[in-house]
Amino acid sequence: MTDHADSPPIRRLADWDADLLTRLATEHGTPQYVMDLDRVKQNYARFSAAFPGAHVMYAAKAHTGSAVLEALLEVGADIECAAWGELQRSIEAGADPNTLQYTAVNPPDHDLDYAVDLAEDAPGLTITIGARDTLDRLAERGYDGRVAIRINPGIGTGHHEKVATGADAKFGIPYEQVPEVADRVREEFDLVGLHAHAGSGVLTDGLEDHCKAIERVGEMARRVGDDELEFVDVGGGYGVPYREEEPPLDLDVASEMVRDAVGELDATLKLEPGRYIVAxxxxxxxxxxxxxxxxxxxxxxxxxxxxxxxxxxxxxxxxxxxxxxxxxxxxxxxxxxxxxxxxxxxxxxxxxxxxxxxxxxxxxxxxxxxxxxxxxxxxxxxxxxxxxxxxxxxxxxxxxxxxxxxxxxxx
Known part of the structure; x- marks a missing residue:
């Protein structure tokens, strides 16, 4: 694949070709969305290069269009899904279901049915749970496969209170309950990882708070035995500057701070950028x-x-x-x-x-x-x-x- 890691860290609106945009408006009418798939691939390559040795997945909820998914699969990205429709669309775009991660948040019965049925033929599928109830419901369906535990680190970050998921009780197992839940998962399922997501839209000046949540995830991984885990997933949340005067996220700084925060691990570090890849x-x-x-x-x-x-x-x-x-x-x-x-x-x-x-x-x-x-x-x-x-x-x-x-x- 073409190396896009050295592409500019942000594409400002004035950088787009005005003549091309005028032609697109004339030919296809307005309003219209325009997606530059070359830029999508560049952003993924740049992010991945900043975290060598980590497993970088694309968070599909940011943009689940087939053109975007196909472009990212073309450059080797794996995909994290938050709903059954994203699982199906990823597969239709060409993803191997064994590589998918399904992060269940209060999943409806239909979603769990779909994921469990999918796992029968794709045992590599990972289901991330954020409630004990979800474990009960998986067991009721006869599922005993790969499970990751979503942690609520009690710290939320991001551009708006509505995306500060790390401190929202809706998301994840309460922090001090994680070891007990991990014991149960080991008994009934295949515990493969821990997961957390602190928030969304984080730029360089917000990394300190973001990494406080990541530090707690690393501590919990070592507490439950990171040598027995396949991965520790610290989520996404990496932002882009929406305002013209804002500088872009410094990926080198982000990489260093994230690795320092999560600490020494035997498990693989996993990240799930979404907004950073497509915004x-x-x-x-x-x-x-x-x-x-x-x-x-x-x-x-x-x-x-x-x-x-x-x-x-x-x-x-x-x-x-x-x-x-x-x-x-x-x-x-x-x-x-x-x-x-x-x-x-x-x-x-x-x-x-x-x-x-x-x-x-x-x-x-x-x-x-x-x-x-x-x-x-x-x-x-x-x-x-x-x-x-x-x-x-x-x-x-x-x-x-x-x-x-x-x-x-x-x-």
Missing amino acids: DAGLILTTVNTIKEAPDTTVVGVDASLATLVRPAMFGSYHPMYNVSAPERDPHEVTVGGPVCTSADVFAHDRPIARPERDDVLAIGNAGSYGYELASQFHSQPRPPEIALEDGEVRVARRRETLDDVTRVEQ
Whole structure:
């Protein structure tokens, strides 16, 4: 494979080819998602190179599109899945089910049934449990295969309280209960690893808190006998800078701090980046349809909405924006919102953007992670297409939905 480890650590929105984006908007309409699969592969290679000797899996929940999964499988990535649909889609993309890890969080019966059935023919599948109940339910299904225990380290990190999973009781076995649970797993199943995930969107200045959680995972691994474990999985959570002035994550610093925090282990270190791999590889193209001068701001209406990208409404997330049609115009502070009937449908307030005019194409950056995955059909809006870029070629990875697609399941 091509060595992408030396690629730039972050791709800013202005680094995209404006002529190409203009052509894509003309040929495929807006709103649309664009995913640069070459960048996906570069990001995976760079991350893997920073953690030599570790087992780096891709956290599929960040973007489960088949084009992304196939690109990552092509460069040797394994995949971590959080739901049965991600397991199935990974297999359909070409993954060997023996290499998959299923991290069950309050798994519905259907999910567990699917995973247990899958393991009958793929004994290499690993099921990560975060509750004693899940062990009971696995035993009821006759499962006695590979199990990893998800630890709740009691420390959460990340860009928003809603992603600080390490301190959320929903996730993982309470820390002091882990040795007892490990004893049970050894008796009834094949205990292969420990797992924890502290949070999401961590940059260099947040690594200290992130590594406090990892330190507890390493301590617990040695406490339960890391020489008997195959791996210690410290999750993902490695972020990208959404704001233009933020520096990218320093992977060399991250690697050193993570290894120092987890300490000496006989088991293999495992990591699960998701956002880091796909965020800056994707963007949204949207067309300006309305310019309205209001007393306190200029409102710029676009055809993308919170149904296209919900992160600003859900997390208050900042996404960079760029006027693809006229980047040379003087910046003008504007409020950018979509056509959905709620005040939450706003991408930016008082944001300086090269002065937008009707029919301009705007790009919304860092949309490759948790973008299309969280897209909806609110207001009966068909979801947009996803255009894939790879090796100089352009293809439609997902076509634009129609209203027939929206209503197809109705009876």
